[in-house]
Amino acid sequence: MNEVKAIILRAIWSFLGKVELFLPKLLAMVSILLLGLLAAWLAKVIVQRLLRAAQFDRLSDRWGFSLLLNRWGIRRSSSAVVALVVYWTILFPSFMVALGTLEISGLSILVSQFFAYLPNGLIALFILILGYLVGGFLGRAALIAAVNTGVRSASFLSTTVHWMVLALAFTMALSQLEIAQEVLLAAFCITFGGIILALAIAFGLGGKEAAQDFIEKNLLSRSREEEREEEREDEFSHL
Amino acid sequence: MAVQLPVLDEAVQAAIQEVGNVDILVGIPSYNNARTIGHVVRAVQAGLAKYFPQARSVLVNSDGGSQDGTQEIVWQAQIEDPHAVLLVSHPLFPVHKIITPYFGIPGKGSAFRTIFQIAETLGIRACAVVDSDLRSITPEWIQLLLEPVYAGKADYVSPLYLRHKYDGTITNSIVHPLTRALYGKRIRQPIGGEFGFSGELASLYLSKDVWESEVARYGIDIWMTTTALCEGYRVCQAFLGAKIHDAKDPGSDLSAMLVQVVGSVFSLMETYHPVWSEVQGSEAVPTFGFQYAVGLEPIKVNLERMQAIFHQGCKDLLPIWEQILRPETARWLLSVEAGPTGRDFRFPAELWVRVIYDFALADHRRVIHREHLLKSLIPLYLGRTASFVLETEESTALEVEELLEGLCQTFEQLKPYLIEAWR
Secondary structure (H helix, E strand, O other), X not given: OHHHHHHHHHHHHHHHHHHHHHHHHHHHHHHHHHHHHHHHHHHHHHHHHHHHHOOHHHXXXXXXXXXXXXXXXXXXXXXXXXXXXXXXXXXHHHHHHHHHOOOOHHHHHHHHHHHHHHHHHHHHHHHHHHHHHHHHHHHHHHHHHHHHOOOOOHHHHHHHHHHHHHHHHHHHHHHHOOOOHHHHHHHHHHHHHHHHHHHHHHHHHHOHHHHHXXXXXXXXXXXXXXXXXXXXXXXXXXX | OOOOOOOOOHHHHHHHHHHOOOOEEEEEEEOOOOOOHHHHHHHHHHHHHHHOOOOOEEEEEEEOOOOOOHHHHHHHOOOOOHHHHOOOOOOOOOEEEEEEEOOOOOOHHHHHHHHHHHHHHHOOOEEEEXXXXXXXXXXXXXXXXXXXXXXXXXXXEEEEEEOOOOOOHHHHHHHHHHHHXXXXXXXXXXXXXXXXXEHHHHHHHHHOOOOOOHHHOOOHHHHHHHHHHHOOOOEEEEEEEEOOEOOOOHHHHHHHHHHHHHHHHHHHXXXXXXXXXXXXXXXXXXXXXXXXXXXXXXXXXXXXXHHHHHHHHHHHOHHHHHHHOOHHHHHHHHHHHHOOOHHHOOOOHHHHHHHHHHHHHHHHOOOOOHHHHHHOOHHHHHHHHHHHHHHOOOOOHHHHXXXXXXXXXXXXXXXXXXXXXXX
16 A cells, blocks of 8 residues: 555656646746747837838838738738738747747757748748749839830730749749759749740741741841831921 | 039040130030031031120030041031121131030930039030030021020020921920929920020039939930029020921830930929929010021821820720829720720820829829839820820911910919829
8 A cells, every 4th residue: 555655656746846847947938938929019019110100001002012912812001011020020939939948859859940941931031022022013114115115915925024033033932942942943944945935936836927027127137227217107306 | 412523534624724714605415416416516606606706615515425426527517608607797716616525324414514514614604505416506596595694684595496286295295384384484495405504503503413313314404494493593585496406216215205304304393392382373484586487397197006005005004004193083094095096086185284293293102113103104195195196187386386375274273283182
């Protein structure tokens, strides 16, 4: 009987000992989480106020970022979204650090891997955002230029430019994340090569006359006077 | 902070030393104008000899690196027969020539800056600038551009030409009516290309930090005129007769011209908002010169192409325009697009004024990138131009002027809308 009692007591003491060891870690985890929450909340409020003061929402409208948010069904203002990103950028690592304090072997490896991978993720995110903005800008520039010169498929041209930049940014982002790099490179080359080949075939077969016209107009030498005569359809001066 | 100016060429500095004190300067910006610049230089020389025989004068050619012998032609050009230009008295001083490359962004504005620099260094009293591609310049132009300033009657002389009814469409449909409505002075050719101004005004121009903007290129003309108006200088017009210049391809330059000129107008609206927001109505400015009528060469216009670009703009650029235009303006525009086409196509003047004001407001609020904003105006401008050509097909020059007067009045009437929305 005494032996049973001793075993039970040992188990209880052992458990209490573990609890004694675990409690400070739990306390540390909760403290880090609370600090993280506070820091994230403060950063969110400050960033949102600063962005509003700098009229970021207006700039965001101009860059097309608000349009993107609308398309994704996000009904918040751009400054609120950026502030939210900042909030989670602080809170999520805090959560990982907090988990690390528990010193659970599997979790520790996960936490260290997360922090090793974090820069790649941030760079990839930056590349995607930049790609979206540059794609939108170049797409719009191509659209306006094509409309002003009377190109009928202006919209198609603009969409192509936009998506090509997006595809490039997406490929670069995935490459940064080290996801199937070789497959990705091959896929990118095949897709781009395919697009160019398809365009070449379409232009050569479907637009035989247009191709002939293009070559005659641009590559074969003609007297400057002939060219001027053609260009001078409108003879008025704008200024 | 003082504006950093490029250092003048050593040869130019030596030439300035040699010339000494000068009363009058005539500047000619050029770039590959060998075909016409000889005539311009001779007209300037004859004008100076005939109308300012007592004055010391210098002709400055500010060249952008011509490869066609423009500079050699400027050196060699002389009045062959002084009697042919009816000189009343023999000039006391020869007309000096300074030929210099200009520095900075390639463009007319940078060429003018070098001319202003030389004018300031020489301490001139009156200055004029004339384009190097003119075919219709006469010695009288020099008198008309310089005399009001030289005689102390004005500080800035803007040209007044006779032009074909379809010529100068950016001037007629945007710059002239908008400048008149904003600043309250009826200057018919605010971007004419030929101007007279005082040495003091040249120094003021030089002191402004604008030489890295559109002002360095096509924007220079409207900037000079607006600056003179808003800084309180006395502005007048001089009737020069017909303006005929060397033919160039107008289509290829449209985009750059419109972006630079309209961009400059919008930038000036920011700078001089306190001035124009207080102005109501408009008044005529003194006009010098004897006005007469001349026959002008007919002009070919491709209406089909203009309308096609307008309709394509309505189809493809609508999402962009919806960010720029007020909803009611966009709706009106769509009704025009859906309306009659071909010879019955019309783009109402009031809609055009609202479009321009909305674009100015969108630029003020930085709604989209400025170059995109201005370039997206081109299909609308071509639509309005096509409508104007159709409306005035059978009209005389006088009737066209009356129509333009109506457009100017619409700009003035709708100005409160601009002022209200600008805040």
